Amino acid sequence: MLHTDIPTRDDVDTLAAVRRHPCVSIYLSTSPLPQESDKARVELKNRLAEAVQQLRDAGTDKGPIEQLQETLDDLIDDSDFWRSLSYSLAIFATPVGVRTFRLPNRLSGAVEVSDRFYLKPLLRAVTFPQAAFVLALAQNSVRLLEISADSPVYAVSVPGLPSNVADAVGLESISGRTQDSHIMGGRIQGAEGQKVRMRQYARAIDRALRPVLSGLNLPLILAAAEPLAGIHRSVNSYPNLTEAIIAGNPEETPDEDLGGAARGILDELYAAELTELKDRMARRAAHGRAVTDLSDVARAATYGAVETLFVDIDQTVPGLVDEETGALTLSEEDDAVTYGVVDEILRRALLSGAEIFAVRADDMPGGGAVAAGVRFMV
Helix, strand or coil: CCCCCCCCHHHHHHHHCCCCCCEEEEEEECCCCHHHHHHHHHHHHHHHHHHHHHHHHCCCCHHHHHHHHHHHHHHHCCHHHHCCCCCEEEEEEECCEEEEEEECCCCCCEEEEECCCCCHHHHHHHHCCCEEEEEEEECCEEEEEEEECCCCCEEECCCCCCCCHHHHHCCCCCCCCEECCCCHHHEECHHHHHHHHHHHHHHHHHHHHHHHHCCCCCCEEEEECCCHHHHHHHHCCCCCEEEEEEECCCCCCCHHHHHHHHHHHHHHHHHHHHHHHHHHHHHHHHCCCEECCHHHHHHHHHCCCEEEEEEECCCCCEEEECCCCCCEEECCCCCCCCEEHHHHHHHHHHHCCCEEEEECHHHCHHHCCEEEEECCCC
């Protein structure tokens, strides 16, 4: 299965609040296949060497550089860590510690050195994870699948998952009778009895899934036929079960076909969400509460005026943002002295409680690097 730990908003806010030199942010393309982990480890070594050279060129003291190297060398040497990856790895390191997040999105490799972390690619994984679970549910079988945007479907091992309805209720056959003092004079039978057993089955599945899905924020898409689909929905406790389902009995449907259907549902979910977000921005613009100019958004973020922020995940604009006024100073160099001003706008907006949406260029309101809905004009 994929090994993911998508950051929470608290995680992102904690990273955004860090200000010390040096802060090194590294993004790697990885694979969930253990045999491909060495490639990612070599790439991290190369990215670390690049970061160290930037620090030396900037005149950073030798001590912090050596501490940073030791911190990341320990991570490189951790064989257990590299056996459990997803499709991207985000690493945030200082001389005193390191945080990592395994992400289901395919992110471009990058290394950024500054006195703050580079968070924009991380926010893409929070905005649209591009991954989901599929619960393929039938009376005679159940399986949990994990999907991502364009990679193979993975079957997830779920301890305690019942194999079928009869297994869940302790019968040799669903058509058998079960003693029960509260139903039909002590016996469940006929169509109503089968629904009772299917509900017991669904509850057993839900209990088995809880420890596997706990703490995750990925959509869960149900592949099932009625009445089992409705019965499972009535007892489900996972908060991210989607309204849309893959209809029909999934027993004879290959995992990859279920994955393709699930990706279609994800595309529809994200398209609907983007449409709603753009409509919100248009309404704000109509009332004079939206800005798209980079300088205006930087100033608004500095004064805590940004309520909703869109950033283009692919645009990088090196420079500096004045701490007090938000005035921009753009640079042609992307080094250990400057930083990405779009990411700094994002960081300031995060710290004032703004909603952040990291999107592709085609989805940007106004077509620029940033767009903001503001609480007040500055």
